[in-house]
Amino acid sequence: MFGAAPLRLMLALCALASATHDVCIKDGVFGTCVNIVNCPSAVAGIHKSHKMPKICRFEQMEPIVCCFDNVRTSTATTFSPKSFQEPTTIDDYDYYHENIEEKTCKPVPxxxxxxxxxxxxxxxxxxxxxxxxxxxxxxxxxxxxxxxxxRTKCYRIADGLIVGGKDAAKNEFSHMALLGYGKGSGENIHWLCGGSLISDKFILTAGHCIADRIYGVVTFAYLNLLNRSEIADNSPNKYGIKTIIKHPGYQSPNKYNDIALLELDRR
Structure with missing residues (x-):
């Protein structure tokens, strides 16, 4: 639960909203992606019922939300297909071979x-x-x-307490993530912060890591990296950041509620 002060701080971050009016959808209803300060219903929902609106994305650390104010359902189908694209459905096919057993294994010991x-x-x-x-x-x-x-793919080294420091082994901390800022590739990406993979698609990080004053919002995550010299643009361990979810009560520069989630662009 968060009070009026964090909300006022969040709404006061930008007096000049930059609404791009991209099309969004929630519960089968079309809306428009706008800056939260331009969506009274979203602000009212936070005040009255602490209901967070759907986040389209962040621009300069500002939430762009899916807003349904002044959107008529009769005109929902007139939006340009370039603004909204239905998810692509790919059929699943099961292939059978007489010499392949069904995929079953005994439980983990x-x-x-x-x-x-x-x-x-x-x-x-x-x-x-x-x-x-x-x-x-x-x-x-x-x-x-x-x-x-x-099969066993456990790379944990079960040593006791480490005194004086010790280099990590390959794959020992594959859940750790290095976070990158900037666009493009190579030296245009600046790897400045870290996080931890907590599911097959989400990274837990600090709230102050969602953006850098110089290089902008976080755009990439690199997993299972032992040394920065191993970074490669075409590596399968390099992921794009699809969604940034910061704590609704996060306050900068005091770093209150300094926590955030990053959704990866793929599993």
Whole structure:
């Protein structure tokens, strides 16, 4: 819950709004992406029911929200297709081969995991452990029938407390992310902040990391990086930032509620 002071601070960040009027959609209704200061219903929703509007994006750290003020449903279908594009649906095909068994593996051994508790965060960790740390993959035996088995991809070094510092090993901290600012590639991207991958598509970072005064908003994330010299523009570990979600009560430069989420452009 956040009060009027953080809201006033957020609304006062920019007196001159830059509304681009891109088309957005929420619950099947078309709206327009505008600066939050130009959307009275969004501001009223925050004040009265603490209901956050749908964020289209951020411009200069300002929320551009999906606004439905003065939007008539009868004209919703007249928007240019260049402004709004329906998601592309790709058919899924299941291929069958008589010598390939159904993809099934035994559960992760109890000594390598822990029981579920019903707590969402904990159970999600166990789910990702099963998919990523001990994945079910094809066996490498040479039999005529392809079988599946649990593989181990745990690179954690189970040492005691480290005294004096020690270099990390390759893949040991693959969930750590380096955040980049700027457009283009190569030296045009400035890697200045960090975060941690907490799901298959979201990075947790500090609120003050969502933008830099010189280079603008965060645009890229690089995962599983051991050394900056390994950065490559065409690496599959380089991701674009699709959505920036800062804490609604974040205050700069005091850095109150200094936390944010970054949605990656792909899983």
């Amino acid at each position: 109890p000594e390598l995991t822990a029981p579920r508790t019903g707590q969402k965060a904990w159970d999600k960790c166990l789910e990702y452990q099963e998919k990523l740390v001990y994945p079910c993959e094809m066996s490498q035996d040479l039999s005529s029938v392809t079988k599946w088995e649990r």
